[in-house]
Amino acid sequence: MRIESDKNQAETGLEQVGFEQLFDAYYDELQHFIFFKSGDTEVAEDIIQDAFLKLWEIRTTVRVDTARALLYTIAANLFSNRYKRMKLNLKLQLTIVEDRTFETPEFEMEIKEFDQKLQRVLSGLNENNRTVFLMNRIDQMTYNEIAAALKISVKAVEKRMKKALEHIRKEIEQKF
Amino acid sequence: METEKNRHIDLQVISKAHFDNLTTGEKIETFVQAYRVPKNRSKAEALHILQSKIEHQQVEKPVRNLRVYWSAVASIALVALLTTVYFFHSKSVQIVAGMGQHVEYTLPDGSDVAVNAGSKISFSESEFAKNRILKLEGEAFFSVQKGNPFVVETKQGKVEVLGTTFNVYSRNNELNVACLTGKVKVTVNGQNVIIEEGEKAELISGTLKKTTNILTEKMAGWRSGEFHFENMPLISIFEEIERQFNVRITTTGLENRYFTGDFSNKNLTETLETVCLPMKLDYEITNGNQIGIKPKKE
Numbered sequence: 001m002r003i004e005s006d007k008n009q010a011e012t013g014l015e016q017v018g019f020e021q022l023f024d025a026y027y028d029e030l031q032h033f034i035f036f037k038s039g040d041t042e043v044a045e046d047i048i049q050d051a052f053l054k055l056w057e058i059r060t061t062v063r064v065d066t067a068r069a070l071l072y073t074i075a076a077n078l079f080s081n082r083y084k085r086m087k088l089n090l091k092l093q094l095t096i097v098e099d100r101t102f103e104t105p106e107f108e109m110e111i112k113e114f115d116q117k118l119q120r121v122l123s124g125l126n127e128n129n130r131t132v133f134l135m136n137r138i139d140q141m142t143y144n145e146i147a148a149a150l151k152i153s154v155k156a157v158e159k160r161m162k163k164a165l166e167h168i169r170k171e172i173e174q175k176f
Numbered sequence: 177m178e179t180e181k182n183r184h185i186d187l188q189v190i191s192k193a194h195f196d197n198l199t200t201g202e203k204i205e206t207f208v209q210a211y212r213v214p215k216n217r218s219k220a221e222a223l224h225i226l227q228s229k230i231e232h233q234q235v236e237k238p239v240r241n242l243r244v245y246w247s248a249v250a251s252i253a254l255v256a257l258l259t260t261v262y263f264f265h266s267k268s269v270q271i272v273a274g275m276g277q278h279v280e281y282t283l284p285d286g287s288d289v290a291v292n293a294g295s296k297i298s299f300s301e302s303e304f305a306k307n308r309i310l311k312l313e314g315e316a317f318f319s320v321q322k323g324n325p326f327v328v329e330t331k332q333g334k335v336e337v338l339g340t341t342f343n344v345y346s347r348n349n350e351l352n353v354a355c356l357t358g359k360v361k362v363t364v365n366g367q368n369v370i371i372e373e374g375e376k377a378e379l380i381s382g383t384l385k386k387t388t389n390i391l392t393e394k395m396a397g398w399r400s401g402e403f404h405f406e407n408m409p410l411i412s413i414f415e416e417i418e419r420q421f422n423v424r425i426t427t428t429g430l431e432n433r434y435f436t437g438d439f440s441n442k443n444l445t446e447t448l449e450t451v452c453l454p455m456k457l458d459y460e461i462t463n464g465n466q467i468g469i470k471p472k473k474e
Contacts, residue, residue, distance in 0.1 A: 023223055031222075032213045041214050045222065052226055092211040096187045107192040118207050137208045165201075173200050 019059065022067055023052060029139050030071055034079055036131040039088035039123065047082075051075040072149045090123040121171040125164055132157055133164035221365070228331070271297040273314075275422035278399065283310075287326065288319040290399045294419035315345045317396045320358075332379055333364030343396040350412065351379040354395040394438075401441045407434045413451060414469060421447070427469040
């Protein structure tokens, strides 16, 4: 997944390492990143297209070791410039196959209700806290990686994670 | 805090008794780990789209330079109507039909192409000699000499033939291929449709559909200035009028309305009447080339 950049590569422009390789490594997590902010697949896909296009335009001045964080910055800016904060309705896919048999219809209902409640709580989270939380949990990015990508401190990542978890737990417990 | 993410259970197999025993925190982790981000397109498709955008940018740049160059020439020699542009930089050829123009051109293999207004064809001369591949933006009519496969690439997909005559319409998100003689193969995102004489392939909300018994002559009628539309969005009709008459049209309240009918590119007001009368629209021409269109008040 990750592009390791040794010292020599870090000095060279993007073209040598391969723009495609960069796309392959970071497309998914960037598309997820904007999805976590917007809750909209189409918006996320459009923005990431434009972010990579921008990166291509300035490829001669970009260093490989900074490309990932730069992509995050470009994507976040494109998103905040183009879209007004709206009330979002997160629709993540729950990966239990349709034909799973539940012991009772009541249990199936319970699972589905929990899913809906959790998604509603996630939708209501502060945008920054939600994004960091889902980057860590869904994309398995470490705190260090998140901090580097978003150009914030590891402390700040920890703080956002803590806030997200506290908020989710409190809301879920209240609702049950 | 981070250790908690390991304590999740597979939702696929979890029993009710086990689920009830989980703490709220564990339940949250179990669900969050099972979530995936929904996608409209695969990564490969996204890359493909990005590459064509990048390619498009690179094609566009030399054209802009060329326009600057020609404007300099024009100021001295008063070269006026230049419809066909031969573009020799990096041996690529562009055939551009500007607003209000139709361009006819014979390709290096002897095939004929007619390019409709506001459309562009490009190919590399050296490449074309080996593989008959060209790019189309907009609309064009092809009469292809028999030989190797002849491929027209558009934003939405590609059209492949051996020797035949056919029309390709590729604008906005629409793709419409009509076959007049021979056989044509249309490919969009892995979907294939083969059409023969009197048939057309159309991209409707992402799916390729085949229609038989169409008025193919009418679909390519634009070459003689006669336009025929079947159930086309009204907005696309006015875009066509913009291109044919080189005017600017602003519309309001035309979303989700469709038009079936004919018009010719001889007379602007006549054309506007033809479309506006049956559709109950009002039009207003200002400064000769600015047109406003809106629904008639009841």
